[in-house]
Amino acid sequence: MSGRALEQGALEAAVLRSDRFRIAREEDWTRLEAIVTAMERGRLRKLSDEDVLALPALYRTAASSLAVARATSLDAATLAYLEGLVRRAWYQVYGPRQGFARWFAGFLGGGLSAAVRGIWLDISIALAVMIAGLASGWLLVSGDEGWYWTLVPTQFTDTRVPGASREVLLQALGTEETAAGLTGFAAFLFQNNAGVAILAFALGFAFGIPTLMLLLREMATLGAMLWLFSTRDLTIDFVAWLSVHGTTELLAILLAGAAGLHVGRAMAFPGDRSIPAATAAAGRRAATVMAGVVLMLVVAAVLEAFPRQLVGETWERLTIGGTMLAGWLAYFFAFRRRPAGGAP
């Protein structure tokens, strides 16, 4: 449909009122379609300023055309076209207004800490379960050494076994000579831990129970190892060795478990809302936390590969670990800026 003359001719030729309606507005519709198509292709920069400014108005025109056409026209093809066009324009007008970069800025600048504070109850529950796991691991092994073999996976039972001498255990906490090989180790650790954290979150879907079991199991392992080192008076050394990356990593796993629990709790106790609505709201908040967990695990892997293997002094290790923990806690709980975006 190009050219005024042709359009005038078509207008006169049209017998039906609904066709005249269509011909008079067709130009606006095709313009809207062109704009929407360009936006869908990601070619926002190629659009002129007038087109970008016209989008909301054209969208509303098309929406009202659809309303009028529904009441006056029986042209199924035009109705189907208008429905499709309004739907596509709706996605663009009311779509995710922020790209990844802006979302990420809002996420770091308040969205993440707000989401973490939003699941404080689940964090408390997960923390209690983790402490219970730690204590039960310790108590089980101190009562019967046989439990050590059950609780600690074989990859850790190289030299770190009950009855090992103080020197052997101390050596396991030692440092590497150079940084060579540690970068790859860090990448491996990150992939491995990210997998565990995503699992802890995803398992929360079944009312959170598998998540709690996973946390209990992991912490019982830690409790058993802690007991082992304590039998040789190496508690402080072990805690320092662990704290370099452990404060970040355990906090990340705590958050992942709490995020999973948050979703599970929303499903079990949706409150006033319907289960899907409550689950979706909890899921989005938990997803923000999970994005933070992945970031924390990157930091943890770097800490685990470099400072832990290279820094040998107990007090140095404790300082790094303590600083990281204080930093995270301050960021999550003391950093209160209202996020610009609609982060929960």
Add this chain to the structure above:
Amino acid sequence: MTATAYTPYDAKRRRTVVTPEGIALPFVVATRGARLGALLLDYLILLVSTIAVTLLLAQVAGGLTGLGGGESGEGGAGEFLQVVWMLFWFLAWNGYFLAFELGPRGATPGKRIVGIRVAARPDPAGGGERLTAEAVIARNLLRDIELFMPLVLLVLAPTGETGAAGWAGLLWLLVFALFPFFNRDALRAGDLVAGTWVVEAPRTRLAQALSAKSAARGVSAVTGTTYRFDDRELAVYGEHELQTLERVLRENRAEAIESVHAAICRKIGWNPGAGDERAFLEAYYAQLRARLEGGMRFGKRKADKFSD
């Protein structure tokens, strides 16, 4: 995806969402088959591209050893490549869905090929909502337990190595894997947690207006005769028949046109001629539509030939 304008949608999959302007928009929930197809396509794309990059990096690593840059130098560069490869692998498999579903089309390449997209589920009142970054992240985090863990256990459990726990785990994980088959919106667990759904995204072209042609005035281009139908002859059909007629005219299949022509002639008591069926039907279509639309303006609608 160019869907023809008159595709009869499966009524079971049709949902209505109300836009902030108060317009009720129909959405069609994507079929499970289409979604499976899209998933397979996406994994095919991912697999081919990640393997290609792996081979490329292996080539570079091979070049490094060929250069023989000494023990320490080679170690550093090789390690760097290893890290690049691991991070690329992680980003590709986790970031692919995020990046594409957050884009303006809300669809991965596989979904786009099949003609579906991700959208936010409407609130209980039917009001449309925005798709957010959090929702896209949430729906993709659950993929592991929905897809890969059941697949792994499906292979492991029958071997008997994992014992009863393997079977129990498999059964439990199958709940997630088969989740889409037990709700009417075909939501998978990730969709439920994120508040999203997957809908069809047809791109309909504006079809030509049938009634704006000259034949619509009743004049046949072939014979020059003018078709005029009186009120009684037009009153036998309703909107349903009008749309069927529109479909027949747009599809333009000779045998369909002949049989519809014969059926209408029988119904209104005309003597069916031959050779000018299309002009007859176009004229009848335009005049029937004029009559029904005229009734609409006065609030009188006739759904089909059985209603009055």
